[in-house]
Amino acid sequence: MSLLLTLLKKDLIRARRNPWVILINLALPVLITTLIAVAFGGSSSGKGIGTIKLAIIDEDNTPLSNFLRGAFEQGEAREFIDAQVMSRDEAMKQIKDDQISAAVILPKDFAVDFLEGRSELTIELIKNPAQQYYPAIVEELLGVLVEGMNAISVNFGDDLSMWVGVFKDDELPDFLKMSQIYLDLDKRSKALKDYLSPPLIIYGEETIVSADAEEKEERNSMANVFAFMLPGMASMFLLFIADGSMRDIFKETKFRTFDRYRTMHHKLLTFIASKVISALILICLSGFILFFGSTLIFQFSWGDPLAISALVFAYAICAAGLLALCAAISRSEKRANGINITVIIGMSFMGGAYFPAKNLQPFISENISPLLPNYWLIETVRAVHFEPGTAWVLPVVKLAVVGLVLMVAAAALFRVQLTKGVRE
């Protein structure tokens, strides 16, 4: 133990004399968290990205345009978008007064032109120049809507023209025609089902089984984009921190202090352990800054801070062990530049750091992702936050045990390679 403390003290003194490496490592998560906070509106509403105020100018005023303007007020969109129908003049006034972020204009004859498949169909978007991010988000959403409408037009163009006859001014819709169109659509959808995987259209139903559904609903209302994406981003970032920290082994190899240590009467494992612990401290500091510093900026709290802390700590052990093994395999900093980056990026992708793992190819999401430590972190943090009562002890134990095993494997591999004389 005293040897380990001596090694750690030495690294601490070295770090103190050359603090920039650690300061940069610690500053990066703060910087990234702040950037995300700025990008998503910080603490303006206390609900992550806040509420985007949007004007809908419906100059068409048909059932289809009513449906489109209603799309902004449905489901999850309702949590982030406050859409109000108003006149063009009123919308322009509110943009000028910086009261709304954008105005979406559905022009006259929009529905008829769309249903009859005419070209040059336009939805107009007026963005508030005084705002930077909210109008951009509206533009993206509108882009998705237009893409969807284009897809409908391309695939169901013939059927759309039939809808023209369904709606007549000042009259009730022709329900007979409408039911006939639905029946045709249903048949075609079923025929497509055999050819598409995953199916393009899924019929589903939602059943509320929990007794504390109301509480869950309340928690979900706090769930925001940041809390969802942070675990993925943090898992990758912490691997990079571990990589940077474990590279001190290469530095010690380069300056021959590692060789000198090996001529002393001490175990190699102790040296590797000291590096892992140094890395662990740095990863933990960065992890806590990322996970808990961000809560100050976003003014929200994690569902179970104890669970999140334990997960961050266990993941730090695992990340340090993994990158120690990568260092042992790489054997040189030059090779580590390739191997470690590939491992980190590949693992982040397959573990769900970029996209939720369930959205990846089925082979990856079913066979590879569940085996990856970053997947355990990401999924467990999300579950702990969004679904109170989720069991987190097992993932913590798994992460810690895997980290320790990787650390021992790294030391063994170092020993075998070094005594054989494998050296760059």
Add this chain to the structure above:
Amino acid sequence: MAILEISGLTKSFGELRAVQQVDFEVREGEIYGLLGPNGAGKTTTISMISGLLKPDAGKVVVAGNDFWSDPEKSQRVMGVVPQDIALYEEISGKENLEFWGKLAGLSSGDARSRAKELLEALSLADRGNDPVKKYSGGMKRRINLGCALMHKPKLLLLDEPTVGIDPQARQNILEFIKGLCAEGTGLLYTTHYLEEAEMLCDRIGIIDKGKLLAEGTLNDLRNRIGGDKLFIVEGKLAGAKPSDWPDFQNQFKVIQQTDKQIIAASITDRHASDCLKDLLALNLDIENVTLKRPSLNDVFLQLTGRELRE
């Protein structure tokens, strides 16, 4: 008594046979020099003795213990000065000494007092608190040496400890190393500097291409040449055949022959002037004859056919 015994030490890296069947021993209070050109196998030999490399074959015995059956026991009594400077540049010389001292088994207090003692002995007391990165090459070399001496090892392995430093700094280090023998420390000293080996070492082993070609005291090695008088004959000597010259083979031994030079050692007790007369009497186009005492370089030349400095 031998503090280090090496027998049949062998190491290969793929096709390259870096060290082949090397045998020697280092006694207490003795400086044993391992002399050879770069790539001869000196560092590989030291690496196998210190535990950095495992030999393919052979035995290393340190203070009576088989090294590879219990490396840690042997490593406790040895100090290693690597060829490259192995120090933490960010921290001071004193902190480096204390750190390596603690790793060698000293308590914090002992490490502090020993570091102070060594800083004074190495003439670095006034710079001990400066970070190593601000030291000159010679100062770094001295701290590099000091780190291996913190626990007063019985066996000290020095792998070319004076490479790349100025003559003055080299002289300081050599004087310091000489003093260590007086305390009974056995030293294995590798070098490719002839002068260092001649000046410092009690016994010398000459190594080349992984093989120990000869060993002994400086005089033993010189005597291998055949005598203490070496004649360097220069001139137009292409086609000269010493074997055809009457009585030459009974009085001289040819160490090296080229088109422009013959190096011959006198193998009799005759006076140098008589030998010189005989050489000048040869029917050769001689331009110059030089007389000198044989050096280690001549021994190396005799053993390998090339100069150590090549």
